[in-house]
Amino acid sequence: MSNQEIGFGDRCDPVPLARPALTADEAAALAAGFKAVADPTRLRLLSLIAAHAGGEVCVCDLTSGFDLSGPTISHHLKVLREAGLITGDRRGTWIYYRIVPSALATLAQVLAPAADLEVSA
Amino acid sequence: MSNQEIGFGDRCDPVPLARPALTADEAAALAAGFKAVADPTRLRLLSLIAAHAGGEVCVCDLTSGFDLSGPTISHHLKVLREAGLITGDRRGTWIYYRIVPSALATLAQVLAPAADLEVSA
DNA sequence: CGGCTGTTTCGACAGCTGTAAAGATAGGCG
């Protein structure tokens, strides 16, 4: 269980937010992805993992930066994992987490069109 | 009360998700924005409003596309309004809602860097 | 085996989602 279980990207439909309105099915899939990001702790976890770029970040490096207990961090990592936003590889005693760029790209590309409606300044 | 009450964009810091890790304060502000989008109904509402591009969408046009009651739609619109993602202008009996592109852009730009770590295809 | 790392299970608490009923605002008609 070191790979993502599910993924809203499975629909293979990079439908933008504007122009063709989202169907209820597409909205549900995307909402699941956004829901995983809609939490300060998970957003910060994602940020810490992404900041390493190379990717491999040990969980022990993550827990030290929060005021939360170990199990709670593990829970949030599981949510991100099941959303397909990160993957965890076990290397001996430690487990290293990595970002899944395509999943993040899908979410970003959904918001981008609506953000570019008439903004310029 | 026809304008957005608050906005995570108030921080005026378009901090990307990668490189400089998010602080707890930035993460909390951004999470509030994502939380407003992390719902199938709100995502679809946002999509319907954005699809009109011109912007002005009457609430009566929105409720007809859902299996939800009026008050529920109004509640979700309020959430989006308080998140600063949309604005509502009253024109007589009807209220027309409009997208706030800059708010959507802020969210999209947060995910973009992490999505562009090594993805290319 | 003993210690370490990370996860899972279980329970409590807070917050969110949805509906019904009542309240505010604008326009039409007798």
Added chain:
DNA sequence: CGCCTATCTTTACAGCTGTCGAAACAGCCG
């Protein structure tokens, strides 16, 4: 002018989901 209708919002309340921590469990190394 008074009252009604229509649109949208707010309030109050049931049901559900999500967040968090203490304790217990699983994988790895010396």
